[in-house]
Amino acid sequence: MSPSAIYLLLAIALLLFLALSQTHTAPRRAPGRRMAPTHASLFDPLSAAGIGGDGGFQVDVEALKEAFPGEWKPVEEFFSEGGRLNVTERLAYLFRILDRAPIDGGLSYRELEMWNVRQAFDRLIHRTEARMRAHDADGDGAVTLREFLSNLSDRELESNNTAHGKPGWWREQFVNADADGNGSLNHVEFSDFLHPEDSTNAKVQLWLQKEKIKEMDEDRDGKLSFNEFKNRVYDIYKNYAEFESAEEDESQHKLNAEQKFEELDADKDRFLTAEELKPIIHNLHPGEISYAKYYTKYLMHEADENKDGKLTLLEMLEHQYAFYSAVVEDSNSDDNDDDYWHDELR
Ligand SMILES: *[C@@H]1O[C@H](CO)[C@@H](O)[C@H](O)[C@H]1NC(C)=O
Ligand SMILES: *[C@@H]1O[C@H](CO)[C@@H](O)[C@H](O)[C@H]1NC(C)=O
Ligand SMILES: *[C@@H]1O[C@H](CO)[C@@H](O)[C@H](O)[C@H]1NC(C)=O
Numbered sequence: 001m002s003p004s005a006i007y008l009l010l011a012i013a014l015l016l017f018l019a020l021s022q023t024h025t026a027p028r029r030a031p032g033r034r035m036a037p038t039h040a041s042l043f044d045p046l047s048a049a050g051i052g053g054d055g056g057f058q059v060d061v062e063a064l065k066e067a068f069p070g071e072w073k074p075v076e077e078f079f080s081e082g083g084r085l086n087v088t089e090r091l092a093y094l095f096r097i098l099d100r101a102p103i104d105g106g107l108s109y110r111e112l113e114m115w116n117v118r119q120a121f122d123r124l125i126h127r128t129e130a131r132m133r134a135h136d137a138d139g140d141g142a143v144t145l146r147e148f149l150s151n152l153s154d155r156e157l158e159s160n161n162t163a164h165g166k167p168g169w170w171r172e173q174f175v176n177a178d179a180d181g182n183g184s185l186n187h188v189e190f191s192d193f194l195h196p197e198d199s200t201n202a203k204v205q206l207w208l209q210k211e212k213i214k215e216m217d218e219d220r221d222g223k224l225s226f227n228e229f230k231n232r233v234y235d236i237y238k239n240y241a242e243f244e245s246a247e248e249d250e251s252q253h254k255l256n257a258e259q260k261f262e263e264l265d266a267d268k269d270r271f272l273t274a275e276e277l278k279p280i281i282h283n284l285h286p287g288e289i290s291y292a293k294y295y296t297k298y299l300m301h302e303a304d305e306n307k308d309g310k311l312t313l314l315e316m317l318e319h320q321y322a323f324y325s326a327v328v329e330d331s332n333s334d335d336n337d338d339d340y341w342h343d344e345l346r
């Protein structure tokens with residue numbers, strides 16, 4: 001497959017993913033204004049409004065507010081009276097904020113990734129909080145399995161049925177997520193429980209790898225043979241790997257199915273176990289964070305006209321569809337939305 005076909009596929013996958021993955025999130029809307037759904041874009045100013053906190057690669061909001069006292073505008077200001085997002089203004093605003101390390105009139109992959117990953121974290125937190133509110137019946141800020149499966153009777157809850165979605169299946173994942181083992185999941189643990197693909201808890205990750213094996217294990221022996229790998233795993237892996245390494249390490253994606261299988265098969269028994277799937281699980285089952293990184297690559301690929309590894313504001317404005325096309329795709333009002341975007345692009 002040619003690189004551009006892969007980018008296109010990934011872009012489509014991403015749009016679908018964004019559309020599907022956000023159905024649980026209640027979009028936050030500016031009062032009384034019509035606008036595109038929050039879930040549609042990582043660059044949506046409303047989801048951006050949630051940024052804050054501290055930690056590794058996150059935006060230090062307080063420092064930014066100090067650096068740009070007049071710049072930290074309420075998000076509503078990016079919408080006209082008709083509720084239209086002023087993309088030009090919004091991108092210019094974000095550009096000033098993100099062009100930090102260093103301030104050089106261009107956004108590097110890292111600068112853009114920092115923002116996208118931060119947004120992904122925010123969405124995870126908001127989604128977890130919403131589910132927490134829905135399930136935390138006694139309001140103690142933590143969820144027990146009893147609270148989570150409130151749709152079941154006490155007797156049903158005891159069931160050892162471990163088929164997908166059955167009580168035993170949930171219980172297993174609950175125990176994995178309950179890092180301190182006290183029978184109650186706090187926010188972090190509950191997020192791992194709900195979003196195993198974004199978890200850093202090793203037990204939860206292994207559980208996900210096992211689930212993945214179950215899905216692809218045609219002969220049900222609990223591990224993947226080369227044929228199962230080749231039929232069910234390799235193509236998915238390859239598309240992502242090619243995408244990931246497009247501008248970097250050319251050697252990686254040249255591995256054919258046989259070579260990749262051998263590389264993963266650490267104990268050389270000609271089978272892949274759940275443990276051996278670990279190096280590629282983020283390709284097979286990408287979480288929000290992985291997608292944020294793919295999306296960053298996609299944006300760089302689309303908008304970096306002169307391929308200097310940096311996006312200027314002009315390049316971003318000229319490719320604003322890449323930053324906001326998800327909003328166009330997913331707009332849920334049926335009437336004026338067509339000319340809504342065409343207006344912006346004129
Ligand atoms: C968007 O904002 C810019 C800068 O404030 C302004 O010049 C432009 O007219 C606005 N565009 C629309 C469509 O409102
Ligand atoms: C489920 O398994 C546990 C432990 O093996 C056992 O004590 C319990 O009775 C089982 N529950 C049912 C409903 O079979
Ligand atoms: C109860 O809720 C859980 C979690 O949402 C779901 O997986 C399960 O299918 C539900 N069971 C029944 C019997 O509705």
Ligand SMILES: *[C@@H]1O[C@H](CO)[C@@H](O)[C@H](O)[C@H]1NC(C)=O
Pocket residue numbers: 140141142180182183184185186189
């Ligand atoms: C269990 O630990 C969580 C923090 O991990 C805490 O929020 C919760 O209150 C604890 N639950 C009990 C029953 O001690």
